[in-house]
Each structure stands twice: as C-alpha cells, then as structure tokens.
Amino acid sequence: MKQPAFTPFGPDTATVAADADEEPGERLLGGNQADLFDHTEEVRAALLGTLTRAVNHINLDAALLQAPGLGDDIIGCLAEQCRKGVRVQVIARTLDMARSTDALSRLCEAGITLNEDHPRRGWRGWLDRRLRATHRQLAVVDGEVAWCGPGIRSPDLCSFGPHVRVRGPVVQRFQRLFLESWHASSAATRLPQANYFPPLIAVGRAHMGLAVPPAVGGTPMQEGQSLVEQIERARAQVVVSMVERAPSRRLMKALLAAGASGVGVTVVVHRHALGWRWQARCADLLSVGARVYRADDSCPFPCHAVVDGSWSSLAVDVPGAKVGEGTELIVDDTEFAASLEAVFHQATGHAVQLHEAIVPA
Numbered sequence: 001m002k003q004p005a006f007t008p009f010g011p012d013t014a015t016v017a018a019d020a021d022e023e024p025g026e027r028l029l030g031g032n033q034a035d036l037f038d039h040t041e042e043v044r045a046a047l048l049g050t051l052t053r054a055v056n057h058i059n060l061d062a063a064l065l066q067a068p069g070l071g072d073d074i075i076g077c078l079a080e081q082c083r084k085g086v087r088v089q090v091i092a093r094t095l096d097m098a099r100s101t102d103a104l105s106r107l108c109e110a111g112i113t114l115n116e117d118h119p120r121r122g123w124r125g126w127l128d129r130r131l132r133a134t135h136r137q138l139a140v141v142d143g144e145v146a147w148c149g150p151g152i153r154s155p156d157l158c159s160f161g162p163h164v165r166v167r168g169p170v171v172q173r174f175q176r177l178f179l180e181s182w183h184a185s186s187a188a189t190r191l192p193q194a195n196y197f198p199p200l201i202a203v204g205r206a207h208m209g210l211a212v213p214p215a216v217g218g219t220p221m222q223e224g225q226s227l228v229e230q231i232e233r234a235r236a237q238v239v240v241s242m243v244e245r246a247p248s249r250r251l252m253k254a255l256l257a258a259g260a261s262g263v264g265v266t267v268v269v270h271r272h273a274l275g276w277r278w279q280a281r282c283a284d285l286l287s288v289g290a291r292v293y294r295a296d297d298s299c300p301f302p303c304h305a306v307v308d309g310s311w312s313s314l315a316v317d318v319p320g321a322k323v324g325e326g327t328e329l330i331v332d333d334t335e336f337a338a339s340l341e342a343v344f345h346q347a348t349g350h351a352v353q354l355h356e357a358i359v360p361a
Helices: 040-052 062-066 071-083 094-099 101-110 123-132 171-184 227-232 249-260 276-287 334-348
Strands: 029-037 057-061 087-093 113-117 138-141 145-148 163-167 206-211 237-242 264-270 291-295 304-307 311-315 328-332 352-354
Touching: 029 040, 029 334, 040 071, 040 138, 040 145, 040 163, 057 062, 057 071, 057 171, 062 071, 062 087, 062 101, 071 087, 071 101, 087 101, 087 171, 101 113, 138 171, 145 171, 163 171, 171 206, 227 249, 227 304, 227 311, 237 249, 237 334, 249 264, 249 276, 264 276, 264 334, 276 291, 291 334, 304 334, 311 334
Parallel strands: 057 087, 087 113, 237 264, 264 291
Antiparallel strands: 029 163, 029 206, 057 138, 138 145, 145 163, 206 328, 237 304, 291 352, 304 311, 311 328
C-alpha cells in the first residue's frame, strides 16, 4: 500500500519554549558547541567520523561531495552506511548534477534517496536558477550533529575553506533548513520516515543561530544580531572577507562608518574582484584607515566575519545575494571567534596588502 508523503516538521523546541513577550525574530540559542576545521586532513577525519557514527539518518547537500580531496571518501562512507541500514537523503541541484554525476550514480546504486532539484523549463528559468543557485555544503547526522562547509560557489575560485561541526540545540535549525529545501525542490521525492528531531541537550557554552533571508522563507534574527548591526556596534575590531560576493550597500556603509570612528577594519577581497566597482570600494575603505588585502586562489574565505573577538558569522551558502544578505551561521563565542580569526590572519599573511597608490583610480 502506498504510504503518504512524510513531512517531519517538528517544532523548534527552543523557540516554543521562548517567552511569548520576547521581541520578534530568531534568537541565538545557548548550549552549543562549534568546532572549526581548516585543513584537509582534519576535515576528513572529523567529517568521516561524524558520518560513520550515524545510526538513524544522514541528510546531505550534494555540494559537499565536491569538497576538494574529500568526495571519494564521503561517497564510500555514505554507501557503507546505506548498507548498514542508515537512511541517507541527498539534495542535488542542477549544478551539482553536472559536477557529480558519477558520484551520485554510485550513491543511488548503494540505496540513497536522491532529490533532484531542477529549474523550470525554458532558458530563462535555467538562467535564473543558475544565478541564484546555492552551493550549500550542509550535512545533518541523526538530528544531533550538523556539518557546514564554506559554501563555495566556484570550486576553481578557492582551493579549500573552513568547515564547522555543530552540536547542541541549534542543530534543529540546520535540520529544518535541509527539510524545507527538500520540500521546496522541483521534484516530488518522498522523504523516508526517520527520527529527524530527537531531544537535544546543552553540550557547550556557545550561543548560535542560523540567519536565513526572508526572501527564501526565513525569519530574521532578533535586532542586533545581523552582520551589519554588529559592525555598527563594533568598538575595537572588524575582520571581513568578501571573496566571492560584493558587499551590500548597508554593509559597505557600516564598514566605512566603523573605520571612520576608529575601529580597526580589515577586509579581504579576491584578486578577480578588483573591477572598477571594487576599485572604488577599496579606495573608500582605504580612505577611512581600513586594511585591505587582495587574496589569490588559495584564499579559504568566501564570506566570513569576526567582530570584537567574540561575534562571528560564516556563509552557509552562496546564492546571488551580496555579502550580508545570504544564509549565515552566527556564533557568539570568544573561543570559536579566536580560532576563526587565527585562520583569517594566516590567510592574510599570504595575501597582498593594498595601498592607495596601487589601487587604480
């Protein structure tokens, strides 16, 4: 007998427990642990260890299969988990299908459930989806552990980027993000039944949230938690990378105001981003005392930021949005911010610092 489609949208327990009088918007959830991995071998060991320990289900975006040097290992691990009875669901968008055809075929043979999200018919629909396509490198294991890659749109642009393993109550929001994407896709693939929302307990001290743009059905973060608002409140230091995307007008205005007020502003751009518009932005930033670096193809930061050594944000996906307008993981934790900032400064050590004299007029 045919089973009805399974729609496992359980409640966000942290949101349900929130006080009704609380200000509107998604709040940061406490009790989380975020671990940063920025080297291929570290990522391989941590990611494969996370996938191997799955006992109920694995939800994964196919873009994660394109992580440099990790694709074959991930495919082998997922295939083995399927044989053990773990439910594996993969979302593959048009760009992923083109780049990972062989990998997805191997996984389908192993028994995964594949959801192919294709654009509507016609070249306009294809072009629209191509420009807005996310390259989200997301995985959720047993509803208890989330994995987030750097969301690099072009594998040729950056050789590698930092990955984050997340545990704690905020994992429910990653799970909802995946499930909403699954049901919003163009395919009608039925989602297998699984325990997608197990009870979660506090495992750390980090306050974390997932900022999803309202344009794609997300709820804005509470006032004061966005990247622009944090920069507007910065007192000492701001570091921002804008390797794949240009800054929004609000973000650019906030950076200029912060630099003019004496806040130390450091910005990293990609060498291919120095068109005439970027040249004007770099000149404006330099005029207020900001330090601007031009990175090469090995820069590991598509879009990340650290403010005052405690608040940080990492790009979860890279659609056509500008910096400050996409889906971002927000972490309020000094230990994690220090780790992210250390990797950031390591990258700037191999970049070229720009000066007014070498920025074309």
